[in-house]
Amino acid sequence: MKAPRPRTTLASLCLGLAVLAVQGPARAQSEPYKVFDTRPVFTEGPFLSALSDTSVSVVWMTDAPSHAKVVLRDGDTVREFEPQVDGLVPVGQRHVVTLEGLTPGKRYSYEAVATRVVRLKPYWPDKGLSSSSAPAVFTTFSPQQKRVSFSVVTDTHEDTARITRLMKMVDWAGSDALLHLGDAFHWIDSEEQLWAKWLRPTVAALGPGKPLLFARGNHELRGAYARQLAGYVPTPEGSYYYARSMGPVHLLVLDTGEDKADDTNVYARLNRTVPYREAELAWLRAHAASSTHLASAPFRVVAMHQGDWGWLPDNGVAWTALANQARVDLVIAGHDHAFSYHPPDQTHAYHRLILGQDQLARIDATARELTVRILSDQGALVHALIIPARD
Ligand SMILES: [Fe+2]
Known part of the structure; x- marks a missing residue:
């Protein structure tokens, strides 16, 4: 049977909608669509995730659906970064804007801007007004910077008093970044959590200008909302594992996955970390073979959650061999909830330092030496390690 002929053509419908909109009563400002007198409120952030020498992801939340952009200033140069996904500007309450093409070692100022979308109709969506964050400054990492300092915590496991206590101890003026080595949670159930x-x-401690670098822990693979985590700690690369060129340190942030085999019954066949870790290892191998900064930097540091590489079918033999071959100097990890230090031995050509749950590590590196100082949450020195640069 033939479909009945439409009474109006698409063209006439468009024209009708256009006339309606132009004549609509709530049109504000000079926009050709309806703009209500309502602005989004910034409820979280903005903060900087996974800063590199040329990129960073800016994350924040608003109380109501909005679209987002970041205005970046560098002296008199102003650039706007507005994301799109498959050709559409994202509209939601969580905003991620990735800034790319930045200059290494440069100081930038940015503002996060959110514009309210009141009703997302097919044509003539109703909009609202914009809100901006206060201007904040950050400096990109640089392979050439003379020194680097960062602070490290791990296994905070949802204890907000612990987080606040440790964050108060950080020398923010002297830290280029905060590194969290995973297990911030028991498991992840919701955005609010x-x-x-x-x-x-x-973020209350970091503010809008100091970057958070995050190595995923085994507990972050668990729970109904675990699959959404990457949207809250995004990386410009879109991956939980990545490398950073920070002057004297070439930092490798790795994802050590789960602590039990994929076919363990508690996972009910919902884990497939084996191919994931194989892809990660292939990336690390290719990166170690091609990165000039890894080859030339005075120090190579691996930051990850499980100090023994996590559960792997070969117990991590291939990873240890690659770390030795890549001349890794230091592995810093968590997971054990207690401090331990293991000097290089027959198997590992690198120092291994396991940070405890209520401890803060500060890593400082120059071209000549890398220093790690670990403090208890009472400020007592737990351990100090000085690694001289190789000849
Ligand atoms: Fe863990």
């Missing part, structure tokens, strides 16, 4: 139990107290 992500903010309340980790990101909110962390």
Whole structure:
């Protein structure tokens, strides 16, 4: 049977809508669509995730659906970064804007801007007004910077008092970044938990200008919301594992996955970390073979959650061999909830340092030496390690 002929053509419908909109009563400002007198409120952030020498992801939340952009200033040069996904500008309450093509070692100022979308109709969506964050400054890492300092915590496990206590101990003026080595959670159930139990107290200390670098822990693979985590701690690369060129340190942030085999019954066949870790290892191998900064930097540091590489079918033999071959100097990890230090031995050509749950590590590196100082949450020195640069 033939479909009935439409009474109006698409063209006449468009024209009709256009006339309606132009004649609509709530049109504000000079926009040709309806703009209501309502602005989004910034409820979380903005903060900087996974800063590199040329990129960073800016993350924040608004109380109502909005679209987002970041205005970046560098002296008199102004650039706007507005994301799109498959050709559409994202509209939501969580905003991620990745800034790319930045200059290494440069100081930038940025503002996060959110514009309210009141009703997302097919044509003539109703909009609202914009809100901006206060201008904040950050400096990109650089392979050429003379020194680098960063602070490290791990296994905060939803204890916000612990987070606040440790964050108060950080020398923010002297830290280029905060590194969290994973297990911020027991498991992840919701967006509110992500903010309340980790990101909110962390970002309160970081502010909008110091970057958070995150190595995923085994507990972050668990729970109904675990699959959404990457949207809250995004990386410009879109991956939980990545490398950073920070002057004297070439930092490798790795994802050590789960602590049990994929076919362990508790996972009910929902884990497939074996191919994931194989892809990660292939990336690390290719990176170690091609990165000029890895080859030339005075120090190579691996930051990851499980100090023994996590559960792997070969117990991590291939990873240890690659780390030795890549001349890794230091592995810093967590997971054990207690401090331990293991000097290089017959198997490992690198120092291994396991940070405890209520401890803060500060890593400082120059071209000549890398220093790690680990403090208890009472400020007592737990351990100091000085690694001289190789000849
Ligand atoms: Fe863990």
